[in-house]
Amino acid sequence: MSSQTLSAGPAAETENGQEAVVRLTDVRRHFGDTPAIDGVSLTVRKGEILGLIGRSGAGKSTLIRCLNGLERPDSGSIEIEGREITGLSEPELQPLRRRIGMIFQHFNLLSAKTVEENVALPLKIEGWSREKRLARAAELLELVGLTGKAKSYPAALSGGQKQRVGIARALAAGPALLLSDEATSALDPETTASILELLKDINARLGLTILLITHEMEVIRTIADRVAVIDAGLIVEEGPVWSVFADPQTATTQNLLAGVRPGLPQTVAARLVRGPGGTKAGETGAGETILGVDLSGPEAGTLLSGLSVELSGGFRLIHGGVDDIQGQPVARFFIGVPSADGAAAQAIAYLERRGAKVEVFGHVAGHA
Numbered sequence: 001m002s003s004q005t006l007s008a009g010p011a012a013e014t015e016n017g018q019e020a021v022v023r024l025t026d027v028r029r030h031f032g033d034t035p036a037i038d039g040v041s042l043t044v045r046k047g048e049i050l051g052l053i054g055r056s057g058a059g060k061s062t063l064i065r066c067l068n069g070l071e072r073p074d075s076g077s078i079e080i081e082g083r084e085i086t087g088l089s090e091p092e093l094q095p096l097r098r099r100i101g102m103i104f105q106h107f108n109l110l111s112a113k114t115v116e117e118n119v120a121l122p123l124k125i126e127g128w129s130r131e132k133r134l135a136r137a138a139e140l141l142e143l144v145g146l147t148g149k150a151k152s153y154p155a156a157l158s159g160g161q162k163q164r165v166g167i168a169r170a171l172a173a174g175p176a177l178l179l180s181d182e183a184t185s186a187l188d189p190e191t192t193a194s195i196l197e198l199l200k201d202i203n204a205r206l207g208l209t210i211l212l213i214t215h216e217m218e219v220i221r222t223i224a225d226r227v228a229v230i231d232a233g234l235i236v237e238e239g240p241v242w243s244v245f246a247d248p249q250t251a252t253t254q255n256l257l258a259g260v261r262p263g264l265p266q267t268v269a270a271r272l273v274r275g276p277g278g279t280k281a282g283e284t285g286a287g288e289t290i291l292g293v294d295l296s297g298p299e300a301g302t303l304l305s306g307l308s309v310e311l312s313g314g315f316r317l318i319h320g321g322v323d324d325i326q327g328q329p330v331a332r333f334f335i336g337v338p339s340a341d342g343a344a345a346q347a348i349a350y351l352e353r354r355g356a357k358v359e360v361f362g363h364v365a366g367h368a
């Protein structure tokens with residue numbers, strides 16, 4: 001399939017040299033006292049995968065509904081490919097809505113129609129001939145790896161296959177944006193990985209812009225270029241995925257990351273005593289000071305080996321290591337350093353010299 005057939009259509013607006021497919025500026029939508037969206041500004045740049053993550057009730061669905069014109073914001077501006085949509089009438093909204101292809105958690109396929117008819121449906125609405133529609137559907141089914149399933153009905157497909165049909169259908173009319181609304185939330189981990197791989201592949205091959213709504217950081221980590229974190233109707237943090245993973249700035253982001261970032265093991269945390277330890281008479285040599293260490297960038301890969309050279313008395317790696325996020329080494333680990341003889345202070349000084357962020361959790365008696 002040529003990228004031409006799935007091109008983004010009219011040129012997106014350019015501002016500061018950056019092309020925006022979607023731009024929200026200070027968008028608000030309150031329901032009575034509930035500020036579902038409370039002043040959101042967000043840009044989806046052409047060709048990127050932007051992940052929008054938030055807990056249940058954070059405002060994701062309201063934001064999607066504002067984007068596709070199903071909900072009108074109380075105030076603020078929403079531009080799609082440079083066109084303001086907030087004041088448009090329903091008939092005026094229709095063609096703009098078709099610039100956004102959507103995939104859903106429960107696929108939303110028509111069970112009485114075959115796979116190819118489902119995929120071709122948006123083209124029927126556009127007035128394409130049956131012959132052209134089916135040719136296009138065949139092309140899209142090949143793109144999503146479902147050649148041979150054209151005549152099947154959705155009931156005969158697995159969840160992953162259904163979502164592939166959903167993706168093909170969403171791409172049929174050559175949208176400017178693919179909006180993925182929890183599209184992998186109903187799938188098992190293996191199928192999730194294959195669907196995310198497909199989306200990443202389509203993004204890379206066709207330059208398709210994707211806005212990915214999820215509550216799972218693992219999904220963001222796997223395919224997004226940038227991430228925006230929404231909480232109580234506000235974007236509380238935004239940035240490249242590796243940088244947000246390496247140094248989350250808000251408690252909301254830290255909580256969302258808890259499952260996918262190394263943390264201090266409970267067994268160690270339960271035995272912690274405040275302070276570095278080994279400072280009182282009789283305590284010397286009796287325990288370990290527990291440090292948490294964060295560093296991202298090229299230096300991260302050699303931090304542990306450097307520390308073992310620096311500390312003649314050695315140290316113990318309790319948990320964590322170096323991860324690769326978007327090609328960036330991101331180190332996060334927890335170590336136990338002998339509390340005696342100033343070793344902890346020496347370790348902290350060395351790690352900070354290398355640019356790492358060091359947190360002293362406390363000390364434990366004996367080995368953690």
Ligand SMILES: Nc1ncnc2c1ncn2[C@@H]1O[C@H](COP(=O)(O)OP(=O)(O)OP(=O)(O)O)[C@@H](O)[C@H]1O
Pocket residue numbers: 031034035036054055056057058059060061062063215
């Ligand atoms: N039509 C409505 N009337 C009243 N309150 C609403 C309405 N729609 C949403 N809300 C409220 O606005 C807030 C944001 O809801 P929203 O559905 O946008 O969150 P969400 O992030 O999509 O959550 P979830 O992941 O559970 O779908 C919630 O407090 C919700 O109860």
